[in-house]
Amino acid sequence: MTTAILDRLGARGRSVPAKYVPVLVTAGLFVAMFVAGGIRYEGFATGQVVLNVFIDNAFLLVVAVGMTFVILTGGIDLSVGSVVALSTMISASLMAGPGWPPYLVVPLVLLIGSALGLVMGYIVHAFDIQPFIVTLAGMFLARGLCYTIGTDSIPIEDPTFTAFAQTRIDLFADLWISPSVVIAVVVVLVAAYVLHYTRLGRTVYATGGSEQSALLMGLPVGRTKVAVYTISGFCSALGGVLLSFYMLSGYGLHAVGMELDAIAAVVIGGTLLTGGSGFLLGTVLGVLVLGLIQTVLSFEGTLSSWWTKIFIGLLLFVFILLQRLFSARRRI
Amino acid sequence: MDVPAPVLRMSGIGKQFPGVRALDGVDLRLLPGEVHALMGENGAGKSTLIKVLTGVHPADSGTIELAGRTVSFAGPLEAQQAGISTVYQEVNLCANLSVAENIFIGREPRRRGRIDWKRMRARAAELLERLELDVDVSAPLSSYSLALQQMVAIARAIDVEARVLILDEPTSSLDAGEVRQLFRVMRRLKEEGIAILFVSHFLDQIYEISDRMTILRNGRLVGEYLTRELSQVALVAKMIGQELAELERLHGEARTFDRPLVEARELGRTGAVEPFSLTIHEGEVVGLAGLLGSGRTEIARLLFGADHATSGEVAVGGAPAALRTPRAAMARRIAFCSENRKRDGLIPDLTVRENIVLALQATRGWTRPVPRDQQDELVGRYVKALKISPANPDHLVRDLSGGNQQKVLLARWLILEPRLLILDEPTRGIDVGAKAEIQRLVAELSDGGMAVLFISAELEEVLRLSHRVGVLRDRRLVADLPNDDTLTTDTLMETIASGGRA
Amino acid sequence: GGGGGGSGSGGGDGSITMGFSQVGAESGWRTANTKSVQESAKAAGITLKFSDAQQKQENQIKAIRSYIQQKVDVIAFSPVVESGWDTVLKEAKNAKIPVILTDRAVDSKDTSLYKTFLGSDFVEEGRKAGKWLVEQYKDAKDPVNIVELQGTTGSAPANDRKAGFQEVVGADPKFRIVASQTGDFTRAKGKEVMEAFLKANPDIDVLYAHNDDMGLGAIEAIEGAGKVPGKDIKIITVDAVHDGMQALADGKINYIVECSPLLGPQLMDLAKKVVKNESVPARVVTEETTFTQEQAKTALPSRKY
Amino acid sequence: MRRLLWPLLVLAALLAVNLFFTPSFFSVEMKEGHLYGSLIDILRFGAPLILVSLGMTLVIATGGIDLSVGSVVAISGALACLRISEDGGVLSAVVLALGLCVLLGLWNGFLVAGVGIQPIIATLILMVAGRGLAQLITDGQIITVNSPSFKVIGGGYLLTVPFGILLVLVVLGVTAFLTRRLALGVLIESVGGNAEASRLAGIRSRGIVITVYAFAALCAGVAGLMIASNVSSADGNNAGLWIELDAILAVVIGGTSLAGGRFSLGGTVLGALIIQTLTTTIYSVGVPPETTLLVKALVVAAVCLVQSPKFRDKVFRRAGPRASSRPAAEEKVRVTA
């Protein structure tokens, strides 16, 4: 069916601008994968399975949105996973220890995350240091701060917090989502608006296209770079809050390796790691694809630990390969 | 004679780069309502002076006054906000964005805080139309040729309401028509009282548009002159510090060419250039003339295998050849010096030496490095012949001035001593002295049996060098004219305009 | 196999489907644990849905959700962490699917969320190690210098084994833990850290490693430094995997506290009972012992993992 | 060489810290016919990281990145140990393991250069699946081998010097020869600096990229053998875990840009040594595990700051008398356009 869509794309030729092709292909492949899963597994092709992918990945989605900003400028943020963990840890410890109320804790956590991002962004910009190394230091720092708070996991028992976390928003026909999904969707929409309709967003693309040109064009490149890391820090902190909703605990080992998941989601979504090209919708699809792979695995249910990994790799490979083949511009 | 107060005055500007003294005590003043030419050889410090002015590089010494007040810009953004609008030498736009965005980014029309895309596209189209360009403004900039990108950069700069407009070699790949459009706009702006700083290596253009000029040599100020009071010969003498011999048509007597080297039959590529047939003989220089976007570059790329042809075939030396990659073409000793040195030519992080021997090294493979003494000999020869400055082969190419970068690229292909050398705008941004030298070199090589396909926006240059001129229009090869005494720039222009039917 | 497992919640046809979410495959111990569960499920005629969470709690939560979705009869899992299970366990409870915890506990206040917990007591393991040490050195006058190789920072076994050990030896000031560092439960790290310990602390009497693998790595370091493991430096480890037992029998390790991965048969028994709604104890501790060098020699031939 | 000055200073500072806490830190003695001491340890345990980083340097120079090296490390060790535990032929085991690694590298290279997948994703596939493969080979267990000749690779000595160090020197020498003596280096830098321009200059960039990934995998394979041999066992689950991150860090500390282009082998070796020295320092100084990461964060931050010319400018020169040719900020005019 993907081929059918693509044929139509091809037939209409120029009517679909080349820049949208990768995202469309990714969307088509995602649908194809879902249908294939539905044929193979009983109970797979239901609405709730899709919604579960959202519910289970709301935090990743938010984190990946922040990562998209950074990658679009041609940077990278390795600190996101640790900042997520730090956020859960701070939330949990403040609510468990001194018993702070959530409406104080959550803004504080978001502030800390943004501040961390701001500092990293400032260092990247002001001292011209590669983002990889700066955010790696940030990653160590945030993770280290987690451990200094405590090495055990801390349960979150605040009634307001848990009540919110366990709220189900019922949709029609037995389907439901969690509030986190709503938050994530709002974040995606806001981010898409910012990227597409504001100067900041366009400067992000310009910076990624060519930082030097953007500078010479008189764009506020430095400010933009600081901004994207701040945004990413904010998104990570928000992702951390959503993760605390999901897990109801704070733990220093939460979200280990999440930076890689986020980067993978962004890149699978068709964004170039070199910056300047990609869409937020692609990132959403990237997260969904990763989530769907997990779902397929749990429906498969018979794989040993190592076959699980090999299978993930294979699915990823097939997906990327098809994506690449279908969206390769036919340069003869 | 009364001189109005300058809007901009730079005095005693000095700038030192590691190992290079780029500027030393340079003064410059720009008067409102005047076009001021900044002249100098390649590497004289023109672009550096501009970059110091707009805050790209901090100055080591000296002061800048704008409208009588001392200023110091931390970057182009501030300069722009202060009313200085600049087109830098290399096209500095974002190829991943659309044409419209490149023109308006940073000052997009907005409605209630959100970018008004529709209005932006409409205004961009309108603006380009005023420059007599009809392009799809929502297409990404990367899909257009360098010349068009240059026009977009100009459109961006002139749309700003500024008091100072700086144009650093804006015309280097423009043809006569576009230059005329640009000058029309410049005159209008001048009348509005804007001060314009203009850099170009085309002396005719300088004399046509400028009122006053400042000449630099080796980073030092030579002086400020009124254009009408300085003859071309005197100007060149002041720029290069010596007299320059007059340029003449380089291929005096007509020769017959009977040994075809490269024959293209109905070669074409859908969407780029219509099928064409062209034969290039040994020792022959074939020029290509045409307007911006007429497909000259596309022909060159097809003959080099940089793009795949969708129709037709090529024979090299009589044998059919599948030119599917540049390597395949190079194996048949075809070389191609591309027009866009930044995107398709140089490796900015490598040194002058490494860039020059790169193609030679590529033909030898990585297991057989070019011996060091051979490198030194080749590089030394071309650094000298082309006057590459600084004459240090271990300088990073990134840090060279635009013209010198172009020379490096040219040297890369010249040392290959190919059988067919395709030169796409080889003299882009090169100063008068070096240009003559390059033309002489090309003529010499073709006398020695090398075939040359020569593309240049400057018709005089095409005429001076070529034995035969192919004319392109709307991506079609419409005429193939022998270069005899009857062929002049005017007849060429006519052929282009009439599409060869005349 | 096309998911024929979802036979509804009624176990009427007698076949039971179990969803089992494993932590990951981070060590040989864990693999043995997985194997044991898989093999005993087969032996007990239970259909097993297995998933590997790759050390991520969120993956486990997802897996449990998907088991609920697939309407399995019973869910078992080894929690990656103790906290944060309430939400998903409530969902299971609402779907009337019983839950059994294996290997590690959860710290939920609401104990009705799971039927039972089957597993080892890491703190107790630490205590056992400590008690042996105290016993060994009860006559010693000089201070005893101990170095500790911890498991992965923050992980439950590392935290608990450290705490249990500390609790016992901390009572006597002559026991001094002179260095304590994480070896990530691996041999390579164990060796590397021990090399550094040996150089920084010339006088080490005892090594306490949170698992056999780190201990085995450390033995190599000790030998490389020209000392005799088991004699010059006494070594206590936890787990009792085959290689560890071998080293114990060879006299290179002095004492091993067992932490058995073979939970499978017990788990299947519990599962059957739970599905039939029979009552089960809230806490089932795996049968575990400790090994001295002599005991190791006799136990080694019959050691399966 | 001036570029290496700052990393060298950092390394020296780290060593000095050690000397402060452990006065015998610099002492190297002979024990049972081999060199023994903390410095030797740093080299010995750093050897696998240096190897992986060398391969990574070339990959990064082409503008790519290889996340799969950690998995390749595990696979190599696992396969070699499996073979040895089955029939004991060390040489055939080593050859087989390295052969597989080269194949895996070619696979990576094919995905990147042949199919055109972004390097980070292309190698992510092998990073995930490769770890599974390693576990498949070892069956999730630790394979212990008892082969003195295998032990030599990572734990043995030759002429009193640890064999691993010699191996690193050989690989470093070969790499330096291929890249700097032969023309591979320039071609790699050219591909990384401007891929399109390189293609138009007639460089076979596809072949070069594939070669480089294969080389990186080979280096990782040798490192895997070293790690496995050092503890005489293969741990498919943990061997090489996160080594890709350390390797990339080493490359970046060494002054090679992640954007590709110019690379510095010496810088990479220094970077890897800094990382290993830091690790050793943390162990021997007795930093508690909970604060280990904080210390690492501080050191990494310090290294990158001190390497940044802009930072040195801002911090170190501020104090000194600086001929200020720039007027103060308040004199700035803002002219409305």
Ligand SMILES: Nc1ncnc2c1ncn2[C@@H]1O[C@H](COP(=O)(O)OP(=O)(O)OP(=O)(O)O)[C@@H](O)[C@H]1O
């Ligand atoms: N970023 C830099 N680093 C080091 N040297 C530089 C840098 N930019 C320019 N230079 C040097 O400064 C000198 C002046 O260069 P500039 O670009 O100003 O010349 P130009 O007059 O614009 O020449 P052209 O006509 O070729 O454009 C040259 O020798 C150049 O090598």
Ligand SMILES: Nc1ncnc2c1ncn2[C@@H]1O[C@H](COP(=O)(O)OP(=O)(O)OP(=O)(O)O)[C@@H](O)[C@H]1O
């Ligand atoms: N005015 C234009 N309108 C539309 N497309 C254009 C225009 N000018 C250039 N292009 C695009 O630029 C591409 C390159 O054309 P090409 O480079 O072959 O032209 P050229 O004859 O070399 O002219 P020049 O290099 O001076 O632009 C064309 O394929 C076309 O898509």
Ligand SMILES: [Mg+2]
């Ligand atoms: Mg210039």
Ligand SMILES: [Mg+2]
């Ligand atoms: Mg052209």
